[in-house]
Amino acid sequence: MSGMAEQGDLDPALLDPTRLSIVSLLAATNWAEFGYVRDSVRVSDSALSKQVSALDKLGYVEVDKGYVGKRPRTWLNLSDAGREALTAHLAALQRIADSAGQAGQRHRAASEAE
Amino acid sequence: MTGRPTPEEAAAALREAGDQHRAARSQPQPKWALVVVSVLILALGVTTDLDSWWRTPVTWLLALAVVLMAVAARSKRFGDLLGYRRALSRRPVLGAREERRKHLLLLLLAVLVAIGVQFGLRAAGVPFTATIASVLLVVLMVVWERLLGRGKDVRHG
Numbered sequence: 001m002s003g004m005a006e007q008g009d010l011d012p013a014l015l016d017p018t019r020l021s022i023v024s025l026l027a028a029t030n031w032a033e034f035g036y037v038r039d040s041v042r043v044s045d046s047a048l049s050k051q052v053s054a055l056d057k058l059g060y061v062e063v064d065k066g067y068v069g070k071r072p073r074t075w076l077n078l079s080d081a082g083r084e085a086l087t088a089h090l091a092a093l094q095r096i097a098d099s100a101g102q103a104g105q106r107h108r109a110a111s112e113a114e
Numbered sequence: 115m116t117g118r119p120t121p122e123e124a125a126a127a128l129r130e131a132g133d134q135h136r137a138a139r140s141q142p143q144p145k146w147a148l149v150v151v152s153v154l155i156l157a158l159g160v161t162t163d164l165d166s167w168w169r170t171p172v173t174w175l176l177a178l179a180v181v182l183m184a185v186a187a188r189s190k191r192f193g194d195l196l197g198y199r200r201a202l203s204r205r206p207v208l209g210a211r212e213e214r215r216k217h218l219l220l221l222l223l224a225v226l227v228a229i230g231v232q233f234g235l236r237a238a239g240v241p242f243t244a245t246i247a248s249v250l251l252v253v254l255m256v257v258w259e260r261l262l263g264r265g266k267d268v269r270h271g
């Protein structure tokens with residue numbers, strides 16, 4: 001796999017650790033409540049709102065606002081596009097992480113040959 | 115991490131993603147739900163042994179609790195009212211078929227062990243077999259809950 005191809009699969013939007021945490025959490029849930037995501041990812045309301053807006057614009061996250069009784073609620077869900085982007089991004093990260101191990105093996109083999 | 119991540123950064127990002135994924139999977143429902151079902155199963159065992167009038171209402175309550183947790187909690191709003199901070203996933207990480215098979219296998223194992231113990235104890239002349247079996251079933255449920263909470267690593271999803 002070339003470096004270009006590895007780079008191609010990485011999603012620039014998901015290189016931000018907070019966004020990656022949000023979509024990873026949402027990948028295991030279905031319509032998670034805003035407060036649950038905020039507490040799990042350990043960010044402030046405003047920081048989460050900002051990241052969710054960005055992900056919403058990309059079409060990675062669906063946002064639904066409503067009420068439970070008189071309490072306002074916001075729910076978040078990972079869209080199919082978001083799920084595909086996450087899968088491709090994680091696969092690319094895995095290849096990059098694996099490449100370190102392969103490079104190490106090649107280096108060891110070269111040292112042993114000398 | 116703004117450009118191409120280094121292998122160390124990639125590994126750290128994968129770990130963080132995996133942690134978030136596992137954390138979301140490890141608490142699929144509020145603790146009170148497990149407590150309510152456990153109490154109702156124990157009550158069913160006791161009322162069965164005592165041959166009490168309460169056995170039928172307790173059975174209906176148990177069925178209602180299971181339906182609430184299995185069906186109603188999938189709704190965002192109703193789930194929120196019940197104390198679920200997220201609707202239960204309709205898109206399981208393991209894949210729908212594998213997830214169903216795992217649920218059914220564990221449920222079958224728990225029920226078979228509980229029934230087997232009840233019949234075994236009854237044959238041995240031990241009193242309160244239904245109560246003992248219900249205690250065993252509750253213990254198995256807790257183990258079952260933990261097993262189901264263990265999701266696969268996010269990159270396999």
